[in-house]
Amino acid sequence: MSPEIRGISILGATGSIGSTTLEVVDRFPERLRVAGLAAGRSTERLASLCERYRPDLVALSGEEEAEKFEGAYRCRLPGLEIEGGPSALERVATLPDAGFVMSAIVGAAGLRPTLAALRSGKVVGLANKESLVAAGAVMTRAAATSGARLIPVDSEHAAIHQCLADRYDPVRRIWLTASGGPFRTASSLEIAEATPETALRHPTWRMGPKITIDSATMMNKGLEMIEARWLFNQPPESIRVVVHPQSVVHSMVEFEDGSILAQLGVTHMRTPVQYALTWPERLPTGLAPLPLDQPLDLRFEPPDPDRFPCLRLAAEALAAGGDAPAVLNAANEAAVEAFLDRRLSFPGIPAVVAETLAARSPTEPNDLEGVARADAWARAFARELIADRALAATG
Numbered sequence: 233m234s235p236e237i238r239g240i241s242i243l244g245a246t247g248s249i250g251s252t253t254l255e256v257v258d259r260f261p262e263r264l265r266v267a268g269l270a271a272g273r274s275t276e277r278l279a280s281l282c283e284r285y286r287p288d289l290v291a292l293s294g295e296e297e298a299e300k301f302e303g304a305y306r307c308r309l310p311g312l313e314i315e316g317g318p319s320a321l322e323r324v325a326t327l328p329d330a331g332f333v334m335s336a337i338v339g340a341a342g343l344r345p346t347l348a349a350l351r352s353g354k355v356v357g358l359a360n361k362e363s364l365v366a367a368g369a370v371m372t373r374a375a376a377t378s379g380a381r382l383i384p385v386d387s388e389h390a391a392i393h394q395c396l397a398d399r400y401d402p403v404r405r406i407w408l409t410a411s412g413g414p415f416r417t418a419s420s421l422e423i424a425e426a427t428p429e430t431a432l433r434h435p436t437w438r439m440g441p442k443i444t445i446d447s448a449t450m451m452n453k454g455l456e457m458i459e460a461r462w463l464f465n466q467p468p469e470s471i472r473v474v475v476h477p478q479s480v481v482h483s484m485v486e487f488e489d490g491s492i493l494a495q496l497g498v499t500h501m502r503t504p505v506q507y508a509l510t511w512p513e514r515l516p517t518g519l520a521p522l523p524l525d526q527p528l529d530l531r532f533e534p535p536d537p538d539r540f541p542c543l544r545l546a547a548e549a550l551a552a553g554g555d556a557p558a559v560l561n562a563a564n565e566a567a568v569e570a571f572l573d574r575r576l577s578f579p580g581i582p583a584v585v586a587e588t589l590a591a592r593s594p595t596e597p598n599d600l601e602g603v604a605r606a607d608a609w610a611r612a613f614a615r616e617l618i619a620d621r622a623l624a625a626t627g
């Protein structure tokens with residue numbers, strides 16, 4: 233019997249995860265059909281994707297972007313519905329013909345459409361970790377109410393999902409592996425001199441710019457600790473980080489008897505992306521296998537929160553709960569953007585996040601509006617700090 237064709241929507245179709253998702257669609261055209269696509273500003277790429285995959289609906293981040301897209305590409309895309317703005321992203325996330333939604337917009341812009349997909353009971357492949365970092369309680373509650381399923385795409389969480397399978401054995405610890413980023417062996421002085429060029433040189437993964445900077449500060453691992461807390465419902469103190477420079481062991485679960493299960497694989501996002509799209513089935517990825525018939529050194533070392541303070545800040549936000557993770561996330565987004573624009577130094581990133589967290593008046597957001605308020609406050613506060621620092625540096 234041939235498998236049923238599954239309609240999918242891709243939020244963040246023009247990005248790194250979006251492209252990998254489409255590679256998987258190319259591998260299994262008899263199983264996967266693109267129903268909806270959404271993206272931000274890469275209009276030429278989006279138009280080519282629409283020509284190639286013929287979705288029913290395409291959404292752009294804003295109405296103005298959608299009007300420009302319509303004007304420039306309508307003649308190439310007859311019959312395609314084109315919309316823009318937050319409600320359009322939500323429409324793509326809830327299309328009746330899409331049983332699966334790949335949530336791969338970068339940053340807090342991914343929250344609303346991800347929540348819409350969860351509310352409408354979709355299977356959601358979650359790459360947008362910021363959804364769980366900023367609004368973990370809101371997202372997981374929505375999934376529990378609607379019966380939606382969250383399948384992790386983040387490589388570490390996909391690994392843990394596989395190690396846990398349907399086991400109900402008590403978990404002692406979750407070990408998230410971290411590559412350590414481009415500055416793993418650098419001194420604090422060297423790290424202070426980091427530029428966008430050096431920080432974007434990730435040693436093992438090719439990813440979009442925001443997550444690549446997060447890997448360099450190790451905020452990525454901090455965000456992943458918070459993501460793991462919500463995905464696997466584990467107490468914060470049981471979620472640990474171990475540096476593993478080869479990025480071959482994608483993460484591990486330690487059970488009460490001390491046994492540790494790990495998931496290993498090649499360093500390529502096609503594996504977790506395809507895992508989410510075809511779960512619970514496993515299909516060939518077409519990637520060369522991990523060469524275990526060759527010598528392979530695997531190293532594990534403790535992380536250094538003195539050189540990488542973002543790790544400590546994220547652990548503190550996780551322990552504090554309430555709006556702290558949303559504030560951490562928004563301040564980090566503002567700081568990373570400024571670093572990439574050369575308006576903030578690399579050590580300025582944890583400094584801005586720390587000052588923003590310290591200045592917050594704690595709240596307990598219980599819906600997305602509350603999270604959005606915490607996010608807006610933190611973003612504005614962080615941007616002011618960044619502007620003041622730039623002024624102090626030039627003045």
Ligand SMILES: NC(=O)C1=CN([C@@H]2O[C@H](COP(=O)(O)OP(=O)(O)OC[C@H]3O[C@@H](n4cnc5c(N)ncnc54)[C@H](OP(=O)(O)O)[C@@H]3O)[C@@H](O)[C@H]2O)C=CC1
Pocket residue numbers: 243244245246247248249250270271272273274275292293321335336337338339341359360361362385386387437438439440441442443501
């Ligand atoms: N890349 C990876 O290997 C991994 C990524 N992730 C997570 O997946 C997410 C995506 O990362 P990645 O693919 O690397 O990022 P990219 O920067 O490569 O892509 C981001 C995507 O988001 C879209 N986008 C940005 N802002 C908006 C907006 N306001 N409205 C609609 N679309 C928007 C971009 O559109 P456009 O380009 O058209 O502006 C693009 O399609 C992140 O949350 C990241 O942490 C997790 C694990 C691994």
Ligand SMILES: CC(=O)[C@@H](O)[C@H](O)COP(=O)(O)O
Pocket residue numbers: 386387388409410411412413437443446447448450452453501
């Ligand atoms: C591929 C993936 O899941 C990334 O989140 C990756 O883990 C980033 O590398 P770091 O381990 O350096 O943060």
Ligand SMILES: [Mn+2]
Pocket residue numbers: 386387388456
């Ligand atoms: Mn990851």
